[in-house]
Amino acid sequence: MNAEKIPDIIIGRLPVYLRALQRMADNGIKTTSSQELGEHVGISAAQIRKDISQFGEFGKQGTGYSIAYLLDKLREILKVDRIWDVALIGAGDIGHALANYQGFQNRGFRIAAIFDNNKEKIGEKIGDFVVQDTDKIVETIKAANIKIAMLTVPAAAAQSVADKLVQAGVKAILNYAPISLNVPNNVKVQYIDPSTHLQRMTYYL
């Protein structure tokens, strides 16, 4: 397995397989086939076999995949066989929704710090967290060795906050601000912008 050689588009499908397999496991299912998994995720069985085979031999011809084994392996490949601390920047509506979101549990993440620059929000308690001043981003994130951040600030503030996150050593940013970020090549960014996602579909309407 050579991380450099796996196309990013395959990496992008692995979390979807992981999520479907986790759901099957939660429902007490022990084994599956590429056919069955494919029906769950809307991807062809052949594509699934090809994707998974990039990382080694996981199933036996005719007997299918052990879900527990495949879950372990996918978590290991995606490095979510551990819990990552995540910094949340922006305590607005979306920030609050993320801070209260139960969907990070068992997926490899927990929010570890929340920041905002609004004096009225600093000191506010959200769940188990006290909102900290964005002035503290660099020192706090460095001290806690946090490598992942979610950015839910307004577009106009996003680049300057991203610069601070990079300075603090963050290597992965999930950006909810509706703007493209400029970051060094060794920092990954994923974008969540509902309008952009919707516009990608209206083309076909």
Added chain:
Amino acid sequence: MNAEKIPDIIIGRLPVYLRALQRMADNGIKTTSSQELGEHVGISAAQIRKDISQFGEFGKQGTGYSIAYLLDKLREILKVDRIWDVALIGAGDIGHALANYQGFQNRGFRIAAIFDNNKEKIGEKIGDFVVQDTDKIVETIKAANIKIAMLTVPAAAAQSVADKLVQAGVKAILNYAPISLNVPNNVKVQYIDPSTHLQRMTYYL
């Protein structure tokens, strides 16, 4: 221009170009180059020229693109030269955040109806909307001729709600529930699941 022949990956980049160009226009900028636009969105100038040329001739060699003209054309191509009504299903934290979100304005969308199955939420006022019973989804969406929905219900409820949306004539679903949906081929689905997006990045950490 033949809609069937443009690869989906190109369609996926157009909303990102549109967003960056809108931002430049908001800042009073009148013309741009593929080079400059590329720096904003982190995509090569050559790729941008290739993507845009799929739809015709938009720029002149040496003088660049008129931002106003390109905005008009991209909105026309993506069919956001109009306002689409969007149904929101699920009035939890994320549903509330979306209902209050200002980021749909000027991007082609407005929320037109909100539904939930929780008796305590039905009748609740969120912004300008009264939360309706999910039992009313099919008749309400059909009557209003709504073609787009955002789904922010729990994973366990998502497929059955999606089935109702399809029955109601919805052709595009933005799914926040952490589960893959089975829908007919003529219905588009886009997924927003922060854990999946984060897992796609942890692979590289």
